[in-house]
Amino acid sequence: MGRFIVMRLLQTVVALVGIAMLIFTLVRVSGDPALMLATATSTAEDIQRIRVNLGLDKSIPEQFWIFTVNLVQGDLGDSLFKKKPVTGMIGAALPNSIKLVLPSWAIAMLGAVLLGVLGATRRDTIWDNGVKFLAILGQALPGFWVAIVAVYFFSVRWRLLPTSGLGGVDHYILPVATLAFFLLPGMMRLIRSSMMDVLDSEYIKMARIKGLPERIIIWKHALRNALIAPLTVAGMLFAGMITGAVIVETVFRWPGVGWILVEGVMARDFPLVQAITLLVAVLVLGINLLVDITYAYIDPQIRYQKT
Amino acid sequence: MQEKDSDSEITTEPVVSGLSRRARIVRKLTFIIPVIILSLIILVAIFADLAWLGLPDVRLAPYDPIEMSLPDRLMPPFWAEEGSTEHLLGTDKMGRDILSRLIFGARISLSVSLLVILITSAVGTFLGIIAGYLGGRTEAFLMRITDISMAFPPILVAMLLVVSMGPSFLTVVLAISLLGWAPYARLIRGETLRLREMDFVAQARIIGASPFRIMFRHIFPNVINPLIIIMTLQIGLLILTEAALSFLGVGIPPPAPSWGNMINDGRNLVDTAWWISTFPGIAIGLVVMSGNFLGDWLRDTMDPRLRQV
Numbered sequence: 200m201g202r203f204i205v206m207r208l209l210q211t212v213v214a215l216v217g218i219a220m221l222i223f224t225l226v227r228v229s230g231d232p233a234l235m236l237a238t239a240t241s242t243a244e245d246i247q248r249i250r251v252n253l254g255l256d257k258s259i260p261e262q263f264w265i266f267t268v269n270l271v272q273g274d275l276g277d278s279l280f281k282k283k284p285v286t287g288m289i290g291a292a293l294p295n296s297i298k299l300v301l302p303s304w305a306i307a308m309l310g311a312v313l314l315g316v317l318g319a320t321r322r323d324t325i326w327d328n329g330v331k332f333l334a335i336l337g338q339a340l341p342g343f344w345v346a347i348v349a350v351y352f353f354s355v356r357w358r359l360l361p362t363s364g365l366g367g368v369d370h371y372i373l374p375v376a377t378l379a380f381f382l383l384p385g386m387m388r389l390i391r392s393s394m395m396d397v398l399d400s401e402y403i404k405m406a407r408i409k410g411l412p413e414r415i416i417i418w419k420h421a422l423r424n425a426l427i428a429p430l431t432v433a434g435m436l437f438a439g440m441i442t443g444a445v446i447v448e449t450v451f452r453w454p455g456v457g458w459i460l461v462e463g464v465m466a467r468d469f470p471l472v473q474a475i476t477l478l479v480a481v482l483v484l485g486i487n488l489l490v491d492i493t494y495a496y497i498d499p500q501i502r503y504q505k506t
Numbered sequence: 507m508q509e510k511d512s513d514s515e516i517t518t519e520p521v522v523s524g525l526s527r528r529a530r531i532v533r534k535l536t537f538i539i540p541v542i543i544l545s546l547i548i549l550v551a552i553f554a555d556l557a558w559l560g561l562p563d564v565r566l567a568p569y570d571p572i573e574m575s576l577p578d579r580l581m582p583p584f585w586a587e588e589g590s591t592e593h594l595l596g597t598d599k600m601g602r603d604i605l606s607r608l609i610f611g612a613r614i615s616l617s618v619s620l621l622v623i624l625i626t627s628a629v630g631t632f633l634g635i636i637a638g639y640l641g642g643r644t645e646a647f648l649m650r651i652t653d654i655s656m657a658f659p660p661i662l663v664a665m666l667l668v669v670s671m672g673p674s675f676l677t678v679v680l681a682i683s684l685l686g687w688a689p690y691a692r693l694i695r696g697e698t699l700r701l702r703e704m705d706f707v708a709q710a711r712i713i714g715a716s717p718f719r720i721m722f723r724h725i726f727p728n729v730i731n732p733l734i735i736i737m738t739l740q741i742g743l744l745i746l747t748e749a750a751l752s753f754l755g756v757g758i759p760p761p762a763p764s765w766g767n768m769i770n771d772g773r774n775l776v777d778t779a780w781w782i783s784t785f786p787g788i789a790i791g792l793v794v795m796s797g798n799f800l801g802d803w804l805r806d807t808m809d810p811r812l813r814q815v
Contacts, residue, residue, distance in 0.1 A: 210650065214650065214654060225663075225666050225667065225670060339790075339791045339794040339798060340794075341750065341753075341766075341787060341791075343750060343753050343769065344769055344787035344790070347773055347783055348776075348787070351776040433657075434653055434654075434657030435656050435657065438656065438657050441661070442659045442661050445754070446753070449754060450773075461754055461755070464665045464754075467669050469669045469670065472665055473666070476662050476666055479658070479659065479662055483654060483657040483658050486657060487657060
């Protein structure tokens, strides 16, 4: 197990360097950032000065080396727009994002388990059809549209909740609810179908023959195994969560990482966008690593198979 | 489909014939209705105008989708008070006809999705077959990249590209395709792993077929079914992604009438002009739902093993 974890860690570091290079190239090769920063009145010398300031006059490998050295020291450059270190900006926004994502995720997961089990245990009843209908609707309607419609009814028309921004508990209701609604259908479908598979398996029949109460069979024996399925798509769920958070933060002007990211894109603030992308890349790799290790823990075959 | 193992057929049959009469009709409807909706929208997208035939003045859309007409701004749909049948679904804050923009928007959304599907399915299938058939380090390496790509939000890639290249149709297609091949690779690799152990592959190897020939002449025809299913299921996802990108300002640049752009246009006007954002939202919902229903139907009919996809 120890050897497996070390190997995986090494692979993760290699992957991180690869992604950093990819991000670095994507930002630079396709266009000259200095030209984008230049205004209509900039002279050729102005543009050259911007290039020198950003270190863009050096060769690409040289730039990458400087970028890497700074990165290792935790310096991701200054925002072009706000003239502040981007790490500080992200650090200030991150807690707000976490405050939004964590409750949404918890509510979505809880709802997904309850509704997924409900659908799986009462197959083809009105309950199951209701659950399926909710999943179909949730997966078809764009999250940002649902958010706008919710703002219209709850904030504009009925004046029950604030439209945007940070604040007390009432400021959380709409953003958290929309994000949870965005995350719920995918998880629910997954739990429903894996629960259905588990309920068909031999050991559940065995448990029934033994005469265990249905309640224990479903919530203890079956659910535990059904919950492994979401692990296989943890990466996809994570990508969905980031997308959802960016959209919800934009609609509700929630001062989190997603919001400063969208602002950064509008201002073409490439150090900021680059830094946030790198942060997400680290999270993505971390999640993949965790999933791998959990798998190896659950299934010893993997540990010896491909180290 | 030749050389298909027989037990998947045995498992399909009882599932379908075991349904009641009513359930069977519902099942048929989940195929017919999406097909009608999708065909209609495809036809509308093709005949929005006939500029591609050299006839720019012949068009299905009542108005030019980009031309502004300030006197007509913010007109409600025809059934509302002050609405008129001149603009059936009303106009936006620049006086552009919503219906015409919806019609031309279908063209944008569908062509982005189609292009992305073509690129990603080709790349994903190629890598998936290679990973599944060759195995070993190649497989480990390719699957690692696949896992990372699946966990990376396409929105971020689009943002990076927009910051460096500026928003454009090409940026959107590129941004979504850059990661979009991963689900294909994952699924096709799984299928290839299963097919690799089958007798017809062993027989091909015995008569001396090269690995390349086995992969693309023998294995590829057998993954076409799952491939079609996943392509259909991707339509909805791609339409939603494109809309989200446009909504965030990193998709199709305005004034082009993308559905996501239209929702964004109406975003701050929901209290006075609800129709600007509502209709494109419904259009997206309809197309995505149709794609998902059709994909589910195809999967249940062609390959019920893939229920987890």
